[in-house]
Amino acid sequence: MLIYNTTYQADDEVVNNFIIWIKECFIPEVEKTGDLKNPRLCKILSHRDEGSSFSLQWEVESSSALHRWHLEQGVKLNEELTKLFKDKVVGFPTLMEVIE
Numbered sequence: 001m002l003i004y005n006t007t008y009q010a011d012d013e014v015v016n017n018f019i020i021w022i023k024e025c026f027i028p029e030v031e032k033t034g035d036l037k038n039p040r041l042c043k044i045l046s047h048r049d050e051g052s053s054f055s056l057q058w059e060v061e062s063s064s065a066l067h068r069w070h071l072e073q074g075v076k077l078n079e080e081l082t083k084l085f086k087d088k089v090v091g092f093p094t095l096m097e098v099i100e
Contacts, residue, residue, distance in 0.1 A: 001059055001060075001061070001097075001098045002059070002060045002061070002062065002063065002066065002095060002096065002097055002098065003057055003058070003059060003060075003095070003096040003097075003098060004036060004057070004058045004059075004060050004066055004093065004094075004095055004096075005055055005056070005057045005058075005093065005094045005095075005096060006055070006056050006091045006092065006093045006094075007044070007053060007054070007055050007091060007092055007094070008022075008053065008054045008055075008056065008089055008090070008091040009051055009052075009053050009089070009090050009091070010051055010052050010053075010054065010085075010088065010089045011050070011051050011088040011089070012050060012051055012052070013088065014085055014088040014089060015051070015052045017084075017085075018054075018085060018088075018089050019041075019054075021081075021084065022041060022054075022056065023041070026056075026077060026081075027039050027041070027056075029073070029077065030058070030069075030073065030077070033069055033072070033073055035060060035061075035065050035066070035068065035069040036058035036059070036060050036066075036069060037058065037059045037060070038058065038059045039056065039057070039058055040055075040056070040057045040058075041054060041055070041056050041057075042054065042055045042056075042057070063095065066095065
């Protein structure tokens with residue numbers, strides 16, 4: 001089992017709209033394919049004064065399933081994120097293997 005995590009940094013001015021978009025648009029759209037499962041959205045606790053950070057985690061069976069999802073759906077959703085929030089939200093992905 002793999003965990004596909006994306007860490008997002010959202011500017012204060014868009015953070016509420018970003019959370020709404022993630023919960024009401026992004027997660028339901030990703031769940032349609034069935035490749036990524038069991039989403040978990042977490043707020044990253046930080047001492048920074050500006051912006052907020054979030055972690056969105058998914059379970060995925062294999063790196064090939066993730067690659068297929070990325071080509072079929074991920075690229076489009078990332079383009080939508082950029083179109084909606086421009087440089088006010090940035091994210092970077094991490095792929096992790098569950099050991100236990």
